[in-house]
Amino acid sequence: MNIKPFFLGLFFLMATAGFGQANTKEVLFTINNKSYYTDEFARVYKKNLDLVKDESQKDLNQYLELFIGYKLKVNKAYKLGLQDNTKYQSELKSYRNQLAKNYFNDTKITQELIEEAYNRLQKEIRASHILILVEENAAPEDTLKAYQKIEDIAKRAQAGEDFANLAAQYSEDPSAKENKGDLGYFTAFRMVYAFENAAYNTAKDKVSKIIRTRFGYHIVKVDDVRPNRGEVTVAHIMILKAKPEDADQNQPEKTINEIYQKIQQGEKFDELAKQFSEDKSSSPKGGILNKFGSGQLSSEAFEEVAFSLAKPNDISKPFQSEFGWHIVKLIEKHPVRTLSEMKMELENKIGKDDRSKKITASLNEKLRKKYTYKRDSKVYAQLSKWITADFYESKWTQPEAANDFKGILLTINTKPIEGKKFLEFVDKQQKAGIKIKPLTALTETLYNKFLDEQLTAFYDENLETEFSDFANVMEEYRDGLLLFDLMEKEIWERAKTDSVGLQNFYNSTKFNHMWKNRVEATILSSTKMESIKQALALLKKNADPQTIKEKLNVDNVVNIMANSGKFEEGNSALPKGTKFEIGISDIFKEGEYYFVVKVDKVIPEGVKTLDECRGKIVNEYQQYLEQRWVDDLKSEFNVKVNQEVFERVKKQLNP
Template sequence: MPVGTPEVSDAAPPSETFLIKIDQDPVFPDEFLYVISKNRDLRKVPDKIDEKEFEESFNLFVNYRLKVKHAEELGLDRSEEFVTEFETFKKDIKKPYLLENSLEEGEIKKAYSRMQEVIKASHILIQFPENANKEDSIAVSSMIEKIRSDVEKGEDFNELAYKYSDDPSAESNKGDLGYFTALQMVSPFEDAAYGLEIGEISDPVLTDFGYHLIKLESRKPNPGEVRVSHILVRTDPEDPSSEDRAKRKIAGIYDELQKEESRWEDVVSMFSEDQGSKSNGGLIPWFGVGAIVPEFENAAFSLTEIGEISNPVKTPFGFHIIRLEDRRPIPPYEEMEAMIKSKILRDSRSSLIRSQVMAMQRAKYQLWENDILYQKIKTIARENGGAAPSPDNFKQKVKEAGLLDVLLIKTSEESFAVKDLLDFIDTQKKNIKPDPGNFFQAWYDKFLETVLDEAEEKDLYQNNDEFRQLIREYRNGILLFNLMNDLVWQKALEDSLGQIEYYERHRDRYQWTERVPALVVKMNQEKQLDKIRRFLSKTRFSDGIKEKIEEEFLQDSPLLFSAESNVYEISKHDILKRLDLSNSFHEIQLEGQTVFILSGGLIAAGPKSLEETKGKLIQDYQQFLENELIASLKERYPVEINEEEKNRIYQIVVE
């Protein structure tokens, strides 16, 4: 039954010929070729490799596959932690390959293409009554057809909108929606409107709001977005006299702005009644066509010069004076893609995409459904006066009816009985909460969706080489990380006794070469150069010398120089290895910068303490543990190499 993951380790190879066998388990050539050719175009000579690199890569691949084999033997691929992590990775990896992604991408590109223009339309809306029955639906359909007939006979569209439209705004705008662009209307309305010629009337368009007739008035290139600031004087719909007061006040403010000494920000702060913007000069966010009330939008887009101020503009909120701050065109597709996708996935387009995906999956994977059985189970689910039974009770009733093993659905590759549906309900009931009034249908639809999604994933794994290799790479990579973390990396960090034992056996690796304590002063400025020279030339090196010179000279000039003091291995220090350290004070020029060095007595070569070399020691100990692990795995799992296949790949990748 469909519960999640098709086998992805070594299934469905493109060839039956193995490259290596590890304990009789085959590993196929395509995997090694994928690993060795990543980020290379092996058809080009510069990307080919030499014989030495090929052998090193092959040996590393064998070791890698040994570790994966051991991780599987330890059951790491069955741990809850692995399954959760792998499923998360797989979900992200497969997105670009799915039918759904290609449909989403098509919708995104279509929306962006439509955004290159704005269209102006009027509409007439006839809504369905609440709890509409079949007769109501017929009546609404007849009404919209009658109105369309009236339009065709020459009656004025906008007057008909005023007379018949159920859109409340029609009383004031006679159905005129102004300009809008993609993703500002529901999908069926947008599709119909963008498909019209100027002056053309649509057929009735059904949306969640009811039936619409749409008339396209105009279309023009999208002017992009504007950023404006404004001053607002509010009106009160409940107070008839407030409009006259607001009109007089906004006129006075406009006159004030004409004065040469007036400053926009000060006038905004003093007079604007928009509490959200008055403190920042009246600035409001960027907006495009169709995003704000038409009166404000039209005035804003009519401004052409940065800093230009509009005449007073009336909107439902009151009176505004608007100043243009900036303009910008529609951003490039790459910048808009994420925003467009987010909007699409939040509106009705997402349901439409999902329906299209399922239709394509049904056809591609030859879905067959047992309609008679479906109706029987649906009847069982509706027993007890129509109330949905609990999942357990429902399962028992289906079992009593003898339907558990009856074929319910099948695809071109798999068959599913009723018990598979019931098992699915058991495993998913914590994640899915169906509407009690639609108990069976909700579960059946989700089961069907899961079956089809898994059929698509299995198809991808079998027939898409890139997808198969990526899934395998991530799966084995997670296993490898978990194995190495348990047996090598974390063990080396925590095994203090093992660290000591390794250190004692390999003391000769952890040795200091000849060292010297030294202060290195790099001058950033040339002032006080003589003072610092005299100070250092008369001073002996000591542990606190860095702090002493900084206290002496950096109090008033903190950028005068930079200083560092440490014990350095002479042969590994670019400056010290060039000096005669029998002298304690040195002055050199390094890339045009004056550098002073004050050195102490030489320290002979000798062993490092464990603490002094702990970082390097742990790295070496980890490598030791890894080498031991590889050696033990080679003893535990016999490795067979197909030399013929290895040579075939050699001919492809080696120059």
């Protein structure tokens, strides 16, 4: 168990609730003139109210003491400079980045994309395409040339020419010569988003409009639509197809048929796979492959056989694929899961997919409306002169004059952003391969990307200001991390390593840690009267528990259970009818069980040794040290409570 998240979770929950209906906040107390307000106190009290088990902590007077103690520790942490620890800063930054993601997500668009993807996952589409290659950031003349070419092909396809022949003749997809543009069956997330849209928005036997992806221009013909078959887990035995130089080209087929005959004779599939399969990645696992869906393997023939098997353990006849000969055994079928089961997975996939551009575009649009921003036209004109055609060859460097350039290019609200930052942005963008021409259009495109980046950064910087719930969570997490480090340093490690202090604390509190009456005993139990009688007879002959079990637990049947050790009065393992006196008891019954107890020693009540109660003593010692430490902190820091304000808070929280 990772103690840090657990500790932080106990100390505070993520803040969501406000302070009742009150919108005002007043100074509740100060620590060295630093103010702490009623709204925070009330919010933390209310959200922890149902979590605390100690009723005293629900008392507002007691809770104020705890809250002040908490803030005193945080102040001490800052005084010791723990906030400057690089590990602390890194962990806090990582947490903030994670939390901030929720504020960059357009929930409406995300939900629409989740539902769209899930609906598409219900179907599998078989489609063919024709591709004319053109780079994503190609020059306008190259883009136009590619578009005119696909446009001509599209007209011929729409007029009824055979799509497969057109693909074989004109498509610049390297595989088109062999497959005539046929991509097989696929479902959502298997193709780039624009291509997927075209496939799912085009009727069966129809040709799509021209679409553009990062690969170039496409037209798509939908050949078939069927329900999604889900996924399957199968095992297979594979014999690779013969090499051209092999003397017997039929040997692989002969071998696979011999293996199939062995299966028919009752030999185990997994053992045969380990021994004979030439798929070295799966043979050690008995031939088992990772689960897959339609279009995920490079062999449609293999997929069709795998999905044709009806029940687990069904085994196919030998068949041939592009790679050789196979026998397939069905392990499990995995139907399409429900939307609620897939929601998190779909959201993660959307975040890594071209679909996420919709969410980014929505955020950019909102931020452009949310903030005021202004570009300095003179500064922009100067910067534009420094951007040259070397950019297209990724050879552009900032001119020497830019080193001392201090001009403010952009102002967002009141925040000035130097033109130097834009030049640094342009430098990094060379790797993106943007080919937009002329240079004026390139510069404007780069500026708009820069603007969106700066607006997003400004939004991120001001999350605490704009969202009180975000600010509350970050404040609590910041303090909680510091407090964890402080407690570890000042209390927990000391309680573990201060052997003298721990011993002294034990000596002063040992009478709070007492054993009740105990016995050293052996307990024999059985559900059968005959077995317990036999056990009793053996016990009276001084047979030890292991010997008794060996004699009575035969033929893989457990007739007797034995439990030996020290048992305290009230221990649930000790039968209620046990007498605290040396000797062997008679047989007695509790519930469905018969018992015999042999008591070897009776130990009267007494004080537990330190080792016998170390865990509890260490915990109590930590609490003792913490309370003394808080008292010391109250002397070290000047705490002033506004009692009049506190009385008003109590009335609001406990009307």
